[in-house]
Amino acid sequence: MEPADVELRNTTYRRFVELGRAPSAPEIAAAMGIAVEDVRAGWRRLHDGHALVLDGDGNIRMAAPFSAIPTAFKVEAAGRSWYANCAWDAFGIGAALQVDSSFDTECPDCATPIRIAVRDGRPDDDTPVFHVLLPAARWWSDIGFT
Amino acid sequence: MLLFRSEAHVTSWLAGREPGTTISITKLAELAQAWWADRLPPHWRPHTRDQNQAILEELGLTGPFWRLG
Numbered sequence: 001m002e003p004a005d006v007e008l009r010n011t012t013y014r015r016f017v018e019l020g021r022a023p024s025a026p027e028i029a030a031a032m033g034i035a036v037e038d039v040r041a042g043w044r045r046l047h048d049g050h051a052l053v054l055d056g057d058g059n060i061r062m063a064a065p066f067s068a069i070p071t072a073f074k075v076e077a078a079g080r081s082w083y084a085n086c087a088w089d090a091f092g093i094g095a096a097l098q099v100d101s102s103f104d105t106e107c108p109d110c111a112t113p114i115r116i117a118v119r120d121g122r123p124d125d126d127t128p129v130f131h132v133l134l135p136a137a138r139w140w141s142d143i144g145f146t
Numbered sequence: 147m148l149l150f151r152s153e154a155h156v157t158s159w160l161a162g163r164e165p166g167t168t169i170s171i172t173k174l175a176e177l178a179q180a181w182w183a184d185r186l187p188p189h190w191r192p193h194t195r196d197q198n199q200a201i202l203e204e205l206g207l208t209g210p211f212w213r214l215g
Contacts, residue, residue, distance in 0.1 A: 001192055010190060017186065051192055065182055072148075086147035091178030096185045107151040109159035114149055116171070121179045123171050128149050130174040131156045133166040136202070137215035 001049060008032065008042040009051050013063055017097070020080050022060035022068035050140060065092030072108075077101035087130050094118050149174075167211050177205055 001009075011032055015023035025043070029036040040058055047054045053062035060068045066082050066089075067073075073084040075093045077100070084090040084103065094101030102117040107128075117124040149171065150156045156168055169177075180201045184190065193201075195214050202212045 006190070010188060013186060013190075049192065065178075065185075087149040088147050088174060088178055088181070090149075091175050092182035092185075095179045095182040098183065098186075105149055107155050108148045109150055109155035112151055114151065116149075118175065121175055123175050126170065126172050128151055128171045129153055129156060129168050130147070130149055130171055131159075131166060131168045132147055132211075135166070135211045135213070137213055140215060 001046075001051070005042050005045055005049075005051075008039065009046050012043070012046075012052065012060065013066075016060070016063050016066050016082075020082055022063065022066070024059065065089030065096060073103055073105050075101055075103040090116075091118060091123075095121065169207070173205060173207075177201070177207070180205065 008028070012023060012028055015027060015031060019027075023031075025036050025039045029039045032039070043052065043054055043058065043060070046052045052060060053064070055061040055068075062068065062085050065084050067085045069083065071083045071085060073087060073090040075082050075084050075090050077094050077097050082093055084093055087105065090103040090105065091101075093103075100117070100119050102115065104113065104115050106113050114125075114128055116128070150159065153168055156165070181198070199214050202208070202214075
């Protein structure tokens with residue numbers, strides 16, 4: 001990965017954290033002093049390298065563990081909130097920020113709310129279980145479904 | 147990649163479909179720490195496939211199901 005793409009990726013992530021939502025291409029272009037077209041081209045390279053995920057319009061869909069769209073996993077950490085892409089990522093936001101966190105979801109089977117607080121990396125409730133439907137070799141074949 | 151109240155709820159939700167793999171929430175928390183903790187620092191570099199596979203193996207997540215593509 002080229003240094004310029006690493007810088008673009010890091011700026012995108014930093015702004016995602018700061019804004020509590022996905023940054024737009026013009027926002028990143030302004031932050032970095034580069035053209036919007038260069039942001040979009042760089043994002044495409046990062047998408048192809050699995051460093052982030054774009055939607056059909058070329059906007060940020062995922063900067064894992066962060067999700068650009070509302071999901072069943074809402075995470076609170078450091079006084080702000082984000083959506084995570086899945087249960088793994090719900091833990092991942094606190095891990096990436098290196099702070100305690102909490103998240104809300106619901107059991108897909110019975111819709112009972114589940115709220116997990118994470119302190120020092122450990123959940124406060126050890127009764128829920130995590131199910132991975134697809135084997136690891138297929139995770140990127142449809143990352144949205146995964 | 148979903149969180150269920152218990153293994154019984156996973157079975158109910160699958161309704162006869164082929165299951166994947168279920169791990170404890172404590173194992174998931176360990177996995178998330180190992181996988182995501184280095185994603186925001188300025189010196190970030192992408193994990194290689196081998197690095198990610200090593201994270202899984204160190205947590206005992208081995209076998210064909212956990213073999214990355």
